[in-house]
Amino acid sequence: MKTYSIEEINHVLKGTIVGSTLQMIQAPEQLERACDNEISFIGSKKYERLWLTSKACVAVVNEDISIPPGENRAFIMVKNADLAMSQVLDLFSPSSPQFHTEIHPLAVVDPSAVVGAGTRIGAGSYIGPKVVLGKDVTIYPNVTILDECTIGDRTILWSGTTIRERCHIGNDCIIHPNASIGADGFGFRPCAERGLVKIPQIGNVIIGNHVEIGANSCVDRGKFSATIIGDGCKIDNLVQIGHNSVLGRFCIMAGNSGLAGSVTLGNQVMIGGSASIKDHVTIGDGAIIGAGSGVTGNVEAGKTMLGYPAVEARNALKQWAKLKQLVSN
Known part of the structure; x- marks a missing residue:
């Protein structure tokens, strides 16, 4: 003790x-x-x-x-x-779970993968072809990293995490259990002959340095080019980030919030819990989206938005005050 x-x-x-x-x-x-x-x-x-x-x-x-x-x-x-x-x-803080050997004999590491010095790989993990792992990476049991991914120095991947092919994660990141990085984006189009036609998602995910992604969160790969998470972003549990979204530096997304496809966040944007952002929306630097809000249009830098649909905070508070008066009357 x-x-x-x-x-x-x-x-x-x-x-x-x-x-x-x-x-x-x-x-x-x-x-x-x-x-x-x-x-x-x-x-x-x-x-x-x-x-x-x-x-x-x-x-x-x-x-x-x-x-x-x-x-x-x-x-x-x-x-x-x-x-x-x-x-x-x-x-x-207590000690982290211990590794008795750097690469567990029950881990599968493709011969073409590059494993940096001091990197540890737990039992049941799979490291695919042409994967590059940096120095002092920690991969806990039952992690999957598919072909041609790169993982930066000192990054930690907790059990159950899946990193799909061609995705790139920077240095000093923490990916919590059961996170999904690089799954297909949600892209379908109606077709009279075939019902819903799946749109191929051929891009990838690029995650910067010092990023933390919570348990059971999903970052979808781009339809083309990349979904990008900037340096220092902190993503809570159960968060959805849609294909081709781009997050600037030091953004925060609280639990159960979500970005539809092609959303752009500036630097230091804060997204409250259960907030949802419509596709192709741009949110400026330093903006704050209140918990449970639904953003359907662009947000200027520094603005605070509340409500569903979201409006500027002071207007939302006025609306709620008037509704309260109507109810009380």
Whole structure:
């Protein structure tokens, strides 16, 4: 079990200790559930009221905290408690699943594949012809990587992930269990003789560096050229990204949201949970799409959109207020 003194934790956070405690800290926990040997966090003033009844011996807090820590308890004051929380969680993080051999004997690696130094491949995984794996890649059991794919250095692929042919993933990415990268895009056209005719999807998927894709999410290959996920994008679980969509850098998509085909997101776009974006729509840099919204047209940079169909946030709030008045009357 990992244990730290408050001074050892603050050495990492580089904050200011207010109060004192000799208690050794064994784990992080939320305020309501914490025990007297655990550290917690107060990232917003609205949670300060929970400190009085919490048993935590230490809390990481913002510099504008307005309450004292109390007897035999302490605060570590930092500029941003939410960011500091990530450092504390990293300190207490348990070890990743272990590999007893770099390439498990039950893995299938095509002779033409290139495997970089330090790369580990779990049992039941399949590495196809002309695949190139970078250095220190981690491939957990039962991952499939088909022909001519490339996987960048230090990328992690969790069990059940499928990377279809000719797709490319950058450095330092994390692909969570059962994600699908490069499945066919959803392309069909009606035909009087044959019903629905499938449109061939001959493109691929290109994923940048430091991208994270959640469990059971799907990134479809392009009909032609590529579906592109820019550097630093973070994709939640159960997200659908349609063929030939292009995401800029540092976009966020929350769970159950989806992009239809040929959607373009600028840099740092945020898509809320269960939001849906119509095909061929462009959303500008820094725009925010609220949870459950349905976007049917282009969105200017920096705008916040709400509702179904989505309109600018202030207009949506006015509409909802008027509807509430109508109902109350």
